[in-house]
Amino acid sequence: MGWKLIRGWTVAVYIFMFLPVAVVLLLSFNASQFGNFPMTGVSLRWFVELANNDAILRAFRTSFVLGILTALISTTLGVLASLALVRYWIPGRNLVSTLLIAPILVPEVVLAVALLLFLNALSINKSFALLLMGHVIFTLPFVILVVQARLVGIRRDYEEAALSLGASPMETFFRVTLPLLAPAVFAGMLFAFTISFDDITGTLFWKPGGVETVPTQIFAMLRNSISPEINALGTVMILLTVGLPLVGLAIARRLATQRGR
Structure with missing residues (x-):
């Protein structure tokens, strides 16, 4: 019962x-x-009107560019940080790991305000670069957690065998370590893109004037009235943010299965 x-x-x-x-x-x-x-x-009237709305199309382009750049930078930094923390001994490794994961523990609004005040103190104005940096800071911990979990499970014997056979450390990384890490790297990249694409709290603080992403565009549209276009835009957002991780999970599992064979 x-x-x-x-x-x-x-x-x-x-x-x-x-x-x-x-x-x-x-x-x-x-x-x-x-x-x-x-x-x-x-x-399908509202989807047609959505496709003809220049403001929404600009917001989609901005969100896609921002999400792709965030995913690339966060994934690159996350893979390098994970390798340093897992494969090598560095002074204060636990402290460094905690600092890298800290943005997850801090409420996003606190992080957004803190970064904005810090840059204002340095007399740095809002810009797309600031917005990108904020998204990287927020998404990097997710990439590190995913890649670290995969890297811990990869035996060092494979890398040592490649080194003993004459491969350089760079060749070992690209021909042995990275292929084994591929599912986690791909999953982390999708996580970073999805989180960046959906973010609104930090984006409202960091974006420069005249730049709108899809979430901030929805927020601006809601100020005037609840248009049926918002429902259509919400449907597109739901399909993207739910569909991309599912597709990524399927691809990551397929890659892991092929590597296992």
């Missing part, structure tokens, strides 16, 4: 959490310009 109550409560919590998402998905296909029930019909 107890387990039935727990399962029922769990189902109720999930319904409570995901029902608003389902409503947004459903209303994005509503033919009426008023987001209410019952729906007057099914239509």
Whole structure:
């Protein structure tokens, strides 16, 4: 009886959490310009208007560029940091590891305000570079955690065997270590892109004037009225942020299976 109550409560919590998402998905296909029930019909009208909205298209381009750059920089730094922390002994390794993971522990709004005040004290104005740096700081710990977990499970025998056969440390990394790390690297890159693409708290503090990402564009649109285009835009965001990790997980598992063979 107890387990039935727990399962029922769990189902109720999930319904409570995901029902608003389902409503947004459903209303994005509503033919009426008023987001209410019952729906007057099914239509792709709002997706067409979304595709013709220049402001939203600019926001999508900005978010994609920002997400890709964040993913590339965070993944590169995360792989190098993980190698240094796992494969080599460095003074204060535990302290360095804690500092790299700290942005996860600090509330994002506190981190955003702290970085903004610090740069204002240095007389550095808001810019796209500042926005990119903030996203890298916030996403880097996720990449490090994923890559470290994979790197710990890779035996050093493979690398030592390559070195003993005459390969240089650089060749060993690119021909042995990196292929074995590929699933974790790919997963970390997708995590960084998704987190950057969805971020709004830090972006509101760091973005320069005239630059909008998709989340901040949605926030700006909500100030005026709840347009049906927002539901369509929310549907696109949901598909991207849910679909990309699922695709990445499938690819990472496939890569891991091929490496295991």
